[in-house]
Amino acid sequence: MDKIVIEGGFPLNGEISISGAKNSAIKLMAVCLLTDEPVTLTNMPRLRDTRSMAGLLRHLGVEVDEGEGDVMQLHAPKLTDLTAPYDLVRKMRASFNVLGPLLARERKAKVSLPGGCAIGARPVDLHLKALEALGADIKLDEGYVIASAKDGLKGGNITFPFVSVGATEHAMLAAVLAEGETVLNNAAREPEIADLANCLNAMGAKIMGAGRSEVRIQGVERLSGVKYAVVPDRIEAGTYALAAATAGGSVRLTNIRSDHLGSLWPLIAQAGAKVSLDETSVLIERGGGRPKPVDVDTMAYPGFPTDLQAQFMAFMCLADGTSIIRENIFENRFMHCPELIRMGADITVRGREAIVRGVKEYRAAPVMATDLRASACLINAGLAARGETHISRVYHLDRGFEKIEVKLQQCGARISRQKDD
Numbered sequence: 001m002d003k004i005v006i007e008g009g010f011p012l013n014g015e016i017s018i019s020g021a022k023n024s025a026i027k028l029m030a031v032c033l034l035t036d037e038p039v040t041l042t043n044m045p046r047l048r049d050t051r052s053m054a055g056l057l058r059h060l061g062v063e064v065d066e067g068e069g070d071v072m073q074l075h076a077p078k079l080t081d082l083t084a085p086y087d088l089v090r091k092m093r094a095s096f097n098v099l100g101p102l103l104a105r106e107r108k109a110k111v112s113l114p115g116g117c118a119i120g121a122r123p124v125d126l127h128l129k130a131l132e133a134l135g136a137d138i139k140l141d142e143g144y145v146i147a148s149a150k151d152g153l154k155g156g157n158i159t160f161p162f163v164s165v166g167a168t169e170h171a172m173l174a175a176v177l178a179e180g181e182t183v184l185n186n187a188a189r190e191p192e193i194a195d196l197a198n199c200l201n202a203m204g205a206k207i208m209g210a211g212r213s214e215v216r217i218q219g220v221e222r223l224s225g226v227k228y229a230v231v232p233d234r235i236e237a238g239t240y241a242l243a244a245a246t247a248g249g250s251v252r253l254t255n256i257r258s259d260h261l262g263s264l265w266p267l268i269a270q271a272g273a274k275v276s277l278d279e280t281s282v283l284i285e286r287g288g289g290r291p292k293p294v295d296v297d298t299m300a301y302p303g304f305p306t307d308l309q310a311q312f313m314a315f316m317c318l319a320d321g322t323s324i325i326r327e328n329i330f331e332n333r334f335m336h337c338p339e340l341i342r343m344g345a346d347i348t349v350r351g352r353e354a355i356v357r358g359v360k361e362y363r364a365a366p367v368m369a370t371d372l373r374a375s376a377c378l379i380n381a382g383l384a385a386r387g388e389t390h391i392s393r394v395y396h397l398d399r400g401f402e403k404i405e406v407k408l409q410q411c412g413a414r415i416s417r418q419k420d421d
């Protein structure tokens with residue numbers, strides 16, 4: 001298995017182009033199940049997760065051409081298998097979202113309960129309730145969801161008790177081909193939801209209000225093929241912005257949607273780094289001196305994203321004072337704390353809160369990546385730490401960051417990938 005080795009303690013200077021969003025791309029890939037016409041996705045990131053999703057779709061009978069560059073073509077004239085097996089679904093959470101489209105198109109499906117980052121219990125009860133509200137009959141058997149809708153899915157009224165990105169997307173993916181109108185109340189408002197709705201609407205779906213709490217979906221009989229560009233990855237952009245803020249230097253990020261990170265920019269500025277924005281790029285500059293402490297509470301969009309909590313903590317570990325970081329979305333998303341502590345950070349975790357007492361500097365150390373965003377947080381800490389940091393278990397990182405070493409090397413980082421012993 002590979003490890004990442006960083007000789008840190010040098011500021012970052014340069015420009016990074018941001019890829020398409022992993023968390024949008026893998027859901028957009030599932031839209032090919034809803035049409036017998038070709039779907040072409042552009043601005044696609046090349047990631048372990050997109051490869052895993054391609055593997056699952058091929059298993060179902062989809063012709064997938066992963067192609068070159070950032071284009072992927074998917075075509076499902078006919079589905080040959082309606083079972084999504086454990087081995088293919090366990091690798092990532094979003095693969096579970098094939099259930100709704102399979103039900104909508106073929107009226108039955110058997111899909112393994114999903115995997116994904118181990119950052120909490122992550123049940124799928126809201127997904128299943130939403131599909132039941134659309135008329136699906138659902139049974140659980142030996143780790144599989146067995147679902148059917150003999151007479152086809154019917155529009156329904158779904159009120160989510162709390163916001164769920166995956167369940168909102170899943171309900172949309174099923175309701176577009178259901179008969180009649182579906183109303184989603186308390187829907188997630190993340191940019192990836194609007195991205196999925198925009199793609200489906202370009203295929204002929206009738207989704208109104210995606211990106212707001214109430215979404216109305218008028219079911220249609222069929223969807224056509226589409227060519228669609230994936231939205232820029234706000235989490236990748238936020239990660240590199242925080243890398244520059246943590247290690248110091250001057251980094252411009254291009255191909256972003258700066259409005260999608262409205263909760264991050266003021267906090268970076270409050271901590272003392274300079275943030276210069278336009279619509280599609282941002283320049284982050286931080287000179288000498290320690291950052292100021294800033295408290296963070298993760299929330300559903302437009303609040304501060306849980307997927308940037310670990311990276312923000314890596315920044316705050318160097319602050320001149322104490323900050324409180326509260327994780328409100330996942331109950332077990334502080335696994336990076338022991339690793340940051342190995343690098344000299346001073347953190348106490350109490351339930352959902354981490355109390356971060358800033359230290360003057362990190363010490364390079366061997367550390368282990370426990371999940372995707374935790375891996376990125378350790379890279380950011382390693383870039384700031386004088387000496388050589390070794391980060392093992394990088395397969396987590398490869399799920400969600402395209403060419404991370406190459407992009408950071410472009411900014412002068414001394415980072416490489418090596419074989420782990």
Ligand SMILES: CC(=O)N[C@H]1[C@@H](OP(=O)(O)OP(=O)(O)OC[C@H]2O[C@@H](n3ccc(=O)[nH]c3=O)[C@H](O)[C@@H]2O)O[C@H](CO)[C@@H](O)[C@@H]1O
Binds near residue numbers: 126330
């Ligand atoms: C592939 C993908 O897009 N992953 C993102 C997605 O995950 P995901 O879609 O899994 O996250 P959700 O928004 O669904 O989860 C929010 C909370 O709801 C809980 N829950 C969710 C569904 C359900 O049926 N029952 C239930 O209890 C979860 O355990 C969690 O505590 O949104 C998260 C929140 O922004 C991000 O951190 C993940 O990166």
Ligand SMILES: C=C(OP(=O)(O)O)C(=O)O
Binds near residue numbers: 023093116118119373
């Ligand atoms: C938690 C994440 O992914 P997943 O939902 O696939 O585990 C993530 O992208 O940070």
